[in-house]
Amino acid sequence: MAEVQQDVIVHNALVRNALVRNALVRNALVRNALVRNGLTSSALLGNSNTRDALRDPESRQLLSFIVSCALPEEDSLDIRVDGVSYRFPGELGLAPEWGKKNGSCGESCQEWVSACLLARVNYKGEHVMISLRGKNDALSSTKRERAMYDVSEATYYGNVFLDQQRRFACLAPGQSSIPRVCGPSLDDCVVDVVGDCEEVCDKTRPDGSFPNCRDREPFELQCGVRVFPRGTDTYKASVSVFLE
Structure with missing residues (x-):
């Protein structure tokens, strides 16, 4: 297989409040006016509730990261709110179909974008360069990237677009x-830290990322086989982060 030519190294400065508290994800707008329509200006601004939400700087910050995760570099989203123009460029392209005129964001799209968003939260709101890897063509990494970013931090997954x-x-x-995402303690972290990736995910891929991660820890291993509690969900979309 030919070596990919582009590094998947991005900054993270998405603040916790922008993800957890802002109007785009707290009042179910994502179900009605965001994920069911294309990630386009007409779809966003055509709904008065979404338009009002975008007056909030934190909502615009979240939208900028959503666009960055979902759309490829050649795409961007331009919106105008209260006479002010904003441009949100694409970057990773984890869900390019969402940016089409009649596009939408189904379960797979929601989970890939969610994993990307969670991976890019920074407890202090600081810009730190990170390497994102996972079982998605958009996250293919180069040898140089893997050599420079060789400290495995954590793997992120879930769905922030649900009620x-x-x-x-x-x-x-x-x-x-x-510490980059949770701060000094895991107790009040923006994510629920399930356990060790080696216990809750499938074995690592060649790039070091963990696929198919679960939302619960397994029972004690029986004859080397992991047994997960009933009701455990598995997320095919997961993003592993590596630091310098």
């Missing part, structure tokens, strides 16, 4: 905390 957000993470081997 009751699902925000999960698991710890990379050897890690006991996620």
Whole structure:
């Protein structure tokens, strides 16, 4: 297989409040006016509730990260709110279909964009460069990237577009905390840290990322087989973060 030519290294500065508290995700607008329509100016501004929500700077910050995660570099979203123009450029392209005129964001799209958003939260709102990897062509990494960003931090997954957000993470081997995302403690973290990725996900991929992660820890291993509690959900879309 030919080596990919583009690094998947992005900044993270999405603040916790913008993800958890803002109007786009708290009042079900995502179900009615965002994910069911294309990620386009006409779809967003055609709904008065969404238009009002975008007057909030935190809502615009979240939208900028949504667009960055979902759309490829050649696409962008331009909106005008109260006479002020804003441009949100695409970057990763995890859900390019969402940006089409009649596009929408189904379950797979929601989970890929959610994992990307969760991976880019920063407890202090600081810009830190991170490497994103996962089982998605848009997250293919180069040898140079893997060499430069070789400290495995955590894997993120869930769905923030549901009425009751699902925000999960698991710890990379050897890690006991996620200060970049959670701050000094896991107790009040924006994500529920399920456990060790080696226990809740399938075995690592060649790039070091963990696929198919669960929202619960397994029971004790029986004859080397993991047994998960009834009702455990598996997320095919997960994003593993690596630091310098």
